Amino acid sequence: MTSGFKHTLMEIMDGSPNHVASRWVELAITIVVLVNCSAVILDSVPEIHAAYKDFFHELEFWSVMFFTTEYIARVWSLGAKFAASEGGSWKGRRQYILSPFGLVDFFATMPYYMHIFFPYLDLRILRVLRLLRILKLSKYNTALQDLFQAVYSERQAFGSAVFLLTIATVVSASLMHFAEGHEQPEFFGTIPHSIYWAIITITSGYGNVEPVTKAGEAIALITGFLGVCMAAIMTGIVASAFSNQVARKKAAFEAQIREIFSDGVVSEEEKETLKRLQAHYRLSDVQVEAMLQRAQNKTVMKG
Amino acid sequence: MTSIQRMRRRAYEIMDGAVPDKYSHFVEVFVALLVVANVIGIILESVPEIHEAYEAYFHAFDLFSVAVFSVEFVTRVWSYGEKYLHDEDGSEWKGRKEYLFSFYGIIDFISTVPFYLQLILPGADLRVLRMFRLLRIFKLSRYNSAFDDMVAAVKAERDSFSSAVFLLFISCLLFSSLIYIIEGHEQPEIFPSIPAAMHWFVITIVAGWGNVDPVTFVGTILVIFTQILSIALAAILTGVVSTAYTAQVERRQAMYEMEVRAVLADGVVTEEELAKLKIMQAKLGMTDDQVSAIAAQIEEEKKVSESGNS
Numbered sequence: 375m376t377s378g379f380k381h382t383l384m385e386i387m388d389g390s391p392n393h394v395a396s397r398w399v400e401l402a403i404t405i406v407v408l409v410n411c412s413a414v415i416l417d418s419v420p421e422i423h424a425a426y427k428d429f430f431h432e433l434e435f436w437s438v439m440f441f442t443t444e445y446i447a448r449v450w451s452l453g454a455k456f457a458a459s460e461g462g463s464w465k466g467r468r469q470y471i472l473s474p475f476g477l478v479d480f481f482a483t484m485p486y487y488m489h490i491f492f493p494y495l496d497l498r499i500l501r502v503l504r505l506l507r508i509l510k511l512s513k514y515n516t517a518l519q520d521l522f523q524a525v526y527s528e529r530q531a532f533g534s535a536v537f538l539l540t541i542a543t544v545v546s547a548s549l550m551h552f553a554e555g556h557e558q559p560e561f562f563g564t565i566p567h568s569i570y571w572a573i574i575t576i577t578s579g580y581g582n583v584e585p586v587t588k589a590g591e592a593i594a595l596i597t598g599f600l601g602v603c604m605a606a607i608m609t610g611i612v613a614s615a616f617s618n619q620v621a622r623k624k625a626a627f628e629a630q631i632r633e634i635f636s637d638g639v640v641s642e643e644e645k646e647t648l649k650r651l652q653a654h655y656r657l658s659d660v661q662v663e664a665m666l667q668r669a670q671n672k673t674v675m676k677g
Numbered sequence: 678m679t680s681i682q683r684m685r686r687r688a689y690e691i692m693d694g695a696v697p698d699k700y701s702h703f704v705e706v707f708v709a710l711l712v713v714a715n716v717i718g719i720i721l722e723s724v725p726e727i728h729e730a731y732e733a734y735f736h737a738f739d740l741f742s743v744a745v746f747s748v749e750f751v752t753r754v755w756s757y758g759e760k761y762l763h764d765e766d767g768s769e770w771k772g773r774k775e776y777l778f779s780f781y782g783i784i785d786f787i788s789t790v791p792f793y794l795q796l797i798l799p800g801a802d803l804r805v806l807r808m809f810r811l812l813r814i815f816k817l818s819r820y821n822s823a824f825d826d827m828v829a830a831v832k833a834e835r836d837s838f839s840s841a842v843f844l845l846f847i848s849c850l851l852f853s854s855l856i857y858i859i860e861g862h863e864q865p866e867i868f869p870s871i872p873a874a875m876h877w878f879v880i881t882i883v884a885g886w887g888n889v890d891p892v893t894f895v896g897t898i899l900v901i902f903t904q905i906l907s908i909a910l911a912a913i914l915t916g917v918v919s920t921a922y923t924a925q926v927e928r929r930q931a932m933y934e935m936e937v938r939a940v941l942a943d944g945v946v947t948e949e950e951l952a953k954l955k956i957m958q959a960k961l962g963m964t965d966d967q968v969s970a971i972a973a974q975i976e977e978e979k980k981v982s983e984s985g986n987s
Contacts, residue, residue: 418854582886612909616837617919667938
């Protein structure tokens with residue numbers, strides 16, 4: 375009966391709604407991750423570190439044990455994902471290990487063991503890798519995946535915005551280098567130095583260095599203004615990406631409604647499907663009701 | 678129906694504003710003006726010179742306001758008993774309970790009652806009382822849907838909001854730890870610990886350049902990334918809010934459309950139904966153009982379906 379248990383464990387780890395335990399597993403992982411990140415933050419304060427060093431050490435040990443168990447359970451149980459005919463147990467495992475979540479799970483846990491085997495590794499790198507544990511939480515945030523999807527679908531617009539940003543940065547940095555390079559050589563002596571100033575000015579509207587010449591002042595003003603334009607362009611792109619995504623979701627939902635109404639009857643099963651889709655697309659009850667009414671009237675028209 | 682019951686019914690209609698008539702409109706305007714005058718009074722009172730010169734007036738005005746608001750509160754509690762009285766399982770206290778525990782009920786209560794507390798316990802801190810008085814400004818939101826709209830929009834898009842906040846949270850943790858690890862040794866007075874680096878990160882994200890220049894090359898790259906991230910996060914939050922508002926407008930239209938359909942379902946439009954639609958339009962803040970577009974669409978559908986049936 376190992377295969378049955380393996381399958382159940384896979385569903386639980388995957389957050390399937392069929393089991394109560396999957397919610398508990400999710401909650402436990404979330405709590406351990408949050409406790410861990412708070413510990414890393416607090417551990418960096420010298421006074422706290424001096425007072426609670428042993429406690430943090432103990433906490434780290436047990437957390438690593440916890441995450442190791444989680445990782446092994448995931449890898450082992452995902453063997454049940456594909457039947458032998460579909461690629462065998464290692465296909466599901468490979469898929470998980472190489473996925474972004476699998477990589478995060480691995481690199482957030484393994485450094486502890488590396489530290490045991492190679493005690494002379496730089497501790498700071500280990501600490502950064504420990505903070506990767508916060509990314510484990512993104513597995514449970516579906517809205518975040520929506521957000522990335524929205525941004526990804528507008529990647530061309532983003533690409534051109536980044537291109538504009540690059541041009542604006544390079545041009546204003548070079549101009550500033552020529553205008554103030556002699557007056558303030560410590561800040562504008564080389565173009566790479568001025569690039570840092572240009573990026574600060576474009577992104578925050580006010581640079582880290584005050585220009586001293588009239589020409590420099592004019593360039594700084596224009597660069598600051600470009601920054602406002604950049605912010606507006608970025609905001610516009612993201613906003614339209616979001617509303618496009620909402621429109622896509624609504625269109626998909628409406629197509630489903632039409633299909634359901636096409637035979638004239640709405641069975642209980644179809645109602646369930648609609649409910650599930652509504653939750654999936656995150657539409658409000660009023661919106662769905664209005665769409666349903668519209669679809670109903672259209673079918674009456676056709677009849 | 679006894680005369681007291683009739684009076685209570687009338688009081689409920691006036692206070693709730695569910696039926697358009699000039700008395701309820703008068704009560705609305707009067708309460709709103711009094712609230713505005715109150716808020717102006719509280720602001721002026723905080724200027725020492727004005728406070729000294731007109732202390733007696735302020736006191737008299739506050740007495741008057743508390744009297745009016747107390748009458749308003751008591752009338753509401755008393756008359757809201759009517760709300761569910763004629764429903765099947767309704768009782769007097771159902772409507773009252775709903776009011777007392779609603780947002781506005783709580784606001785009405787805690788913006789008025791502390792005054793009486795002061796009479797009983799004269800030693801209370803005056804500044805706290807003044808703070809409670811400022812809550813009166815929320816009474817205004819009863820007459821304007823903007824506040825409700827905002828809350829509803831945020832609620833409807835809470836998933837997007839929470840993911841934006843989550844993103845902010847993750848990037849705060851990662852970036853401030855990274856800058857602490859990279860620059861902590863070089864600038865120990867600015868980045869002595871991760872919490873201190875988080876302070877730097879929050880300032881950089883919300884206000885732009887955080888007044889700190891990195892000294893290492895990796896630190897410079899990190900600061901540049903943080904700066905660009907601050908624009909991206911602002912853009913994402915703005916995008917979420919603007920989508921939420923657009924969706925809110927659509928939701929309202931859908932709500933109104935359903936109401937119109939319900940009214941037209943029996944084929945006759947009574948005076949009462951027409952008045953109801955008018956109130957709904959005003960409450961949802963829809964323009965006449967939007968309304969006539971919806972009406973035209975429904976008419977069209979009806980005509981087509983009639984010709985199809987015959």
